[in-house]
Amino acid sequence: MGFLTAEAAHALSCTWTRSAGSANFNASTTYWSCAVIPDSDDDVIFSSSGTSTCTITSSVTVNSLTMNSGAGTVTQNSGDSLTTLGNFTINSGTFNGGDTKTVIGG
16 A cells, blocks of 8 residues: 655745845846745845845745845835745845835735
8 A cells, every 4th residue: 555645845044145236036046045946935034145136026925034234135026026924024234115015924
């Protein structure tokens, strides 16, 4: 008799690693320490990214988003929503909200 098992999703801590210039949130896995584009299971961290700008160019849902010292700039494009299922924390850096909703805590 065979057994089917469901593998549990594992939340990742994903830190933005681009240190200069500008790139889109979901442009490349190489800009993330977790080597994937973060999604609703993942905690997103911006820190020590210097003068880098991360632009949200499509609707994004993450578990949490934290901007720490050296975070650079995160810009939410017009028409694209940002949802955090948990905390949205800005300790440093700049967040430029778009004209579409930013939902915090679900």
